[in-house]
Amino acid sequence: KQEVTQIPAALSVPEGENLVLNCSFTDSAIYNLQWFRQDPGKGLTSLLLIQSSQREQTSGRLNASLDKSSGRSTLYIAASQPGDSATYLCAVHAGGTSYGKLTFGQGTILTVHP
Amino acid sequence: DTAVSQTPKYLVTQMGNDKSIKCEQNLGHDTMYWYKQDSKKFLKIMFSYNNKELIINETVPNRFSPKSPDKAHLNLHINSLELGDSAVYFCASAHTRSYEQYFGPGTRLTVT
Numbered sequence: 001k002q003e004v005t006q007i008p009a010a011l012s013v014p015e016g017e018n019l020v021l022n023c024s025f026t027d028s029a030i031y032n033l034q035w036f037r038q039d040p041g042k043g044l045t046s047l048l049l050i051q052s053s054q055r056e057q058t059s060g061r062l063n064a065s066l067d068k069s070s071g072r073s074t075l076y077i078a079a080s081q082p083g084d085s086a087t088y089l090c091a092v093h094a095g096g097t098s099y100g101k102l103t104f105g106q107g108t109i110l111t112v113h114p
Numbered sequence: 115d116t117a118v119s120q121t122p123k124y125l126v127t128q129m130g131n132d133k134s135i136k137c138e139q140n141l142g143h144d145t146m147y148w149y150k151q152d153s154k155k156f157l158k159i160m161f162s163y164n165n166k167e168l169i170i171n172e173t174v175p176n177r178f179s180p181k182s183p184d185k186a187h188l189n190l191h192i193n194s195l196e197l198g199d200s201a202v203y204f205c206a207s208a209h210t211r212s213y214e215q216y217f218g219p220g221t222r223l224t225v226t
Contacts, residue, residue, distance in 0.1 A: 031213060043118075043204060044157075044217040051212075087155065093213050100145060100213030101170050104157040 023090030137205030
């Protein structure tokens, strides 16, 4: 059974800092991995999708890496801004006949203060 | 031009009632999902449909019945609502090529 863990559970940083969010998963047989952000009372916004064959993906100030063999992914946020404050969720897609079933971590609550 | 939409956004009802949540996507995706986010904000899959066929059915009480009239719609009907059903329910969709999932805004269900 796949289990996804995110560390830290919460993070508070001053504006401008670079930061790293960590995600680990127990079963390396994944199809791909997706990072989301969730603002309070809102839905999930997809940030990055990394295919199992890829090592990293970049979008603007965000960079996500994937080490499938060790069951780890990191989300790097450069030059953080108060608008980055949200909950960041890591989710792994099961392979095979699971049709993209997502298993989520508990999330990291990020607060960026001015 | 919302990609994945859900109605209603809020639903407050009493125990024992039956209610439905509707979901529609205009992304041309062939797979749709229902997730439940509990009070601790943990997200867990409930159902998945691919081309109107049920593919994933996690350990969900029989009181929950999904229905997919076509590829663009996946509705969730809940019978005999219980206090423990209070949660936020999210609909999502994906194309089987990448399985990158796009989520709706959620429906906050409160059972009193």
